Amino acid sequence: MNPRVGVGVFVFNKEGQVVLGRRKNSHGAGTWAFPGGHLEFGESFEDCAAREVLEETGLKASDFHFLTTTNDVMVDDGKHYITIFMGCTVSGDNLEPQLLEPEKCDRWEWVTWEEIRSYLSPIHTDGPKAPRKLFLPLVNLVKQRPGFHPAGASRG
Numbered sequence: 001m002n003p004r005v006g007v008g009v010f011v012f013n014k015e016g017q018v019v020l021g022r023r024k025n026s027h028g029a030g031t032w033a034f035p036g037g038h039l040e041f042g043e044s045f046e047d048c049a050a051r052e053v054l055e056e057t058g059l060k061a062s063d064f065h066f067l068t069t070t071n072d073v074m075v076d077d078g079k080h081y082i083t084i085f086m087g088c089t090v091s092g093d094n095l096e097p098q099l100l101e102p103e104k105c106d107r108w109e110w111v112t113w114e115e116i117r118s119y120l121s122p123i124h125t126d127g128p129k130a131p132r133k134l135f136l137p138l139v140n141l142v143k144q145r146p147g148f149h150p151a152g153a154s155r156g
Helices: 045-057 113-118 136-144
Strands: 004-012 018-023 036-038 060-074 079-091 105-111
Touching: 004 045, 004 060, 004 136, 018 045, 018 113, 036 045, 045 060, 045 079, 060 136, 079 136, 113 136
Parallel strands: 004 079
Antiparallel strands: 004 018, 004 036, 018 105, 060 079
């Protein structure tokens, strides 16, 4: 089976937080991931990111730009993805994500990149922001690109 191309989107608010949601009814169910999906035939990375963010969260965003990629082999699911991570900024009047595809995601929340990285730490905490199990492409982003920070990634 050939690898598929997935797109994950860092959707930033003006506080520098990103949207993270809990997946359901798909591979990676119960894990936390960015809005995103499959790149369609003939679609640009930017168009795919804009489409997926709007379809899943209702958020309008601008300034779509490439950040990095990961190589994601999901052995248990028999899947292999190349994940393209894009960045963008929320724009417009609606600044809170909506659950527009509740069959695919059961909640969205705003978190920092540092919080996401901390979810992979062996130190566990309790409370509303307790560590979450991350979707494999996010785990691989932290492991394959240890110096990566979305705010410092180049645009262009």
